[in-house]
Amino acid sequence: MDNILEIRNVSKKFVSKNKEILALDNVTFDVKYNEFLSIVGPSGCGKSTLLRLIAGLEKPTSGEILMEGRRIEGPGAERGMVFQQYSLYPWRNVLNNVAFGLEVRGIPKRERYEIARRFIKMTGLEGFEEAYPYELSGGMQQRVAIARTLANDPKVVLMDEPFAALDVQTRTILQHELLKIWEKEKKTVVFVTHSVEEAIYLSDRVIVMTARPGRIKDIIPIDLPRPRKRDSLEFLEYKRRIVNILKDEVLKSYNMYKCSTMG
Amino acid sequence: MNFRKIVMPLFGLALWELLAIWLNNPVVLPPVEEVIKVLINPNLSILGTGTLLENTLVSIKRVLSGFILAGAVGVPLGILMGYYPVIMDLFDIVIELLRPIPPLAWVPLALAWFGIGETSMLFIIFIGAFFPILLNTIAGVKGVPKILIEVAQTLGAKEMDILLKVIIPGSLPSILTGLRIGAGIAWMCVVAAEMLPGSSAGLGYLIMYAYSLSRMDVVIACMIIIGIIGLLLDRGLRYIEDRCFKWKRYLIR
Ligand SMILES: Nc1ncnc2c1ncn2[C@@H]1O[C@H](COP(=O)(O)OP(=O)(O)OP(=O)(O)O)[C@@H](O)[C@H]1O
Ligand SMILES: [Mg+2]
Numbered sequence: 001m002d003n004i005l006e007i008r009n010v011s012k013k014f015v016s017k018n019k020e021i022l023a024l025d026n027v028t029f030d031v032k033y034n035e036f037l038s039i040v041g042p043s044g045c046g047k048s049t050l051l052r053l054i055a056g057l058e059k060p061t062s063g064e065i066l067m068e069g070r071r072i073e074g075p076g077a078e079r080g081m082v083f084q085q086y087s088l089y090p091w092r093n094v095l096n097n098v099a100f101g102l103e104v105r106g107i108p109k110r111e112r113y114e115i116a117r118r119f120i121k122m123t124g125l126e127g128f129e130e131a132y133p134y135e136l137s138g139g140m141q142q143r144v145a146i147a148r149t150l151a152n153d154p155k156v157v158l159m160d161e162p163f164a165a166l167d168v169q170t171r172t173i174l175q176h177e178l179l180k181i182w183e184k185e186k187k188t189v190v191f192v193t194h195s196v197e198e199a200i201y202l203s204d205r206v207i208v209m210t211a212r213p214g215r216i217k218d219i220i221p222i223d224l225p226r227p228r229k230r231d232s233l234e235f236l237e238y239k240r241r242i243v244n245i246l247k248d249e250v251l252k253s254y255n256m257y258k259c260s261t262m263g
Numbered sequence: 264m265n266f267r268k269i270v271m272p273l274f275g276l277a278l279w280e281l282l283a284i285w286l287n288n289p290v291v292l293p294p295v296e297e298v299i300k301v302l303i304n305p306n307l308s309i310l311g312t313g314t315l316l317e318n319t320l321v322s323i324k325r326v327l328s329g330f331i332l333a334g335a336v337g338v339p340l341g342i343l344m345g346y347y348p349v350i351m352d353l354f355d356i357v358i359e360l361l362r363p364i365p366p367l368a369w370v371p372l373a374l375a376w377f378g379i380g381e382t383s384m385l386f387i388i389f390i391g392a393f394f395p396i397l398l399n400t401i402a403g404v405k406g407v408p409k410i411l412i413e414v415a416q417t418l419g420a421k422e423m424d425i426l427l428k429v430i431i432p433g434s435l436p437s438i439l440t441g442l443r444i445g446a447g448i449a450w451m452c453v454v455a456a457e458m459l460p461g462s463s464a465g466l467g468y469l470i471m472y473a474y475s476l477s478r479m480d481v482v483i484a485c486m487i488i489i490g491i492i493g494l495l496l497d498r499g500l501r502y503i504e505d506r507c508f509k510w511k512r513y514l515i516r
Contacts, residue, residue, distance in 0.1 A: 075417045
């Protein structure tokens with residue numbers, strides 16, 4: 001068996017006061033061990049919802065999600081998540097934010113600080129160990145959140161647009177670091193992004209989702225050796241292909257938005 | 264020090280002094296210097312009921328006991344009510360009903376239950392301080408962003424970790440605000456409680472006793488002490504709030 005995650009006919013309906021929103025509609029796919037899988041799709045198509053379901057923070061309305069053959073019943077440390085929003089503990093400095101997971105899992109102080117410092121260095125935050133979140137820029141906060149998730153050594157890393165707030169250079173560096181960690185530590189990554197280029201650069205496969213209700217429109221394996229050249233012909237061909245698939249969906253979701261705000 | 268800030272106090276003092284001289288009736292308004300005389304001799308026995316300092320200390324001690332009791336019950340209960348919906352459901356209606364009752368409305372019951380004396384006063388102070396502490400603690404717990412709890416869960420935190428390492432630190436600023444407001448109300452309550460029949464010491468008692476002897480200089484001196492201590496209490500707790508909780512500036516969107 002080489003699937004670490006199996007998403008089986010998963011639908012998710014949100015019910016609020018007066019209306020129902022079908023966020024995900026019958027989504028089925030597998031994630032292989034050590035795979036780097038990206039998900040792209042128009043805004044509001046249920047990408048975050050999908051990650052939250054895998055994390056165990058939401059329950060599917062129908063269908064099921066299995067990890068290593070067992071049904072996911074709730075959140076756990078083997079599935080780490082980097083959230084789309086800012087999510088640091090404001091009363092903890094950088095070091096203690098990064099060490100949080102190790103702390104609650106009972107790793108002794110010396111060891112957890114050692115591990116935390118390694119990931120702080122890796123994310124380019126050296127020298128800011130003692131800084132508090134309110135002293136950091138948005139991009140730095142996001143890097144702390146990434147370090148915090150990785151330091152906890154989850155088998156599956158769920159990342160929700162983790163690099164969206166970063167400048168191009170930092171983004172490139174962190175993409176590179178993330179690939180290094182992924183290769184070295186044999187992790188499985190499910191990565192949500194708005195950037196098709198980022199998805200192609202990082203992933204073994206790219207899932208393209210439809211506008212809401214989110215369904216899987218296409219799954220594209222990226223058959224390029226790493227490190228990938230963003231300006232190679234093959235890379236650009238992938239990009240053209242995926243952007244084309246996406247275009248209709250983004251338009252659909254934009255029109256949906258327009259209708260709902262006008263009507 | 265901003266000069267503008269002391270203009271009004273000085274003007275007030277001058278007006279008071281002029282009025283006192285013009286009225287020439289210390290039973291209505293004693294001159295400023297008479298009050299100052301009482302204030303700068305806090306160790307002088309007043310009217311045979313102990314010194315100003317002694318009576319002040321009695322009041323402070325009472326306030327501290329009642330306040331600590333209110334915090335010891337209010338903070339843990341508030342955390343449990345804010346975190347566990349079951350406990351909230353159990354206590355919610357009772358709390359909502361009791362909360363609007365002013366502490367002094369409890370006096371007859373307090374006297375009936377605990378008799379005249381310390382316990383009754385403690386009870387009144389407790390009632391006064393308890394509700395702001397409880398309600399601010401609940402608000403603090405509920406105000407901890409959900410995402411911070413979810414982060415902890417995906418990092419492997421158990422229920423107890425979430426309570427101790429997310430909920431409590433996250434609600435601490437609000438708890439401290441509750442304690443500050445509670446302390447202010449406790450201080451008002453002690454003075455009121457000491458004015459009740461049967462009281463025999465404390466600033467509230469001294470005020471009423473001095474009034475019965477028409478010693479308005481003592482009455483006003485006591486009022487000034489009450490004001491100063493109330494102010495110091497508030498400023499002290501505010502200082503701790505600002506010092507400890509710089510991180511409050513970090514708002515989670
Ligand atoms: N807790 C919730 N209650 C009600 N509706 C929700 C909830 N969470 C998400 N939704 C709805 O589900 C849909 C999918 O939301 P989701 O956040 O998963 O989208 P997304 O693909 O991550 O979008 P973006 O790219 O903008 O982050 C949206 O229409 C959203 O309004
Ligand atoms: Mg999202």
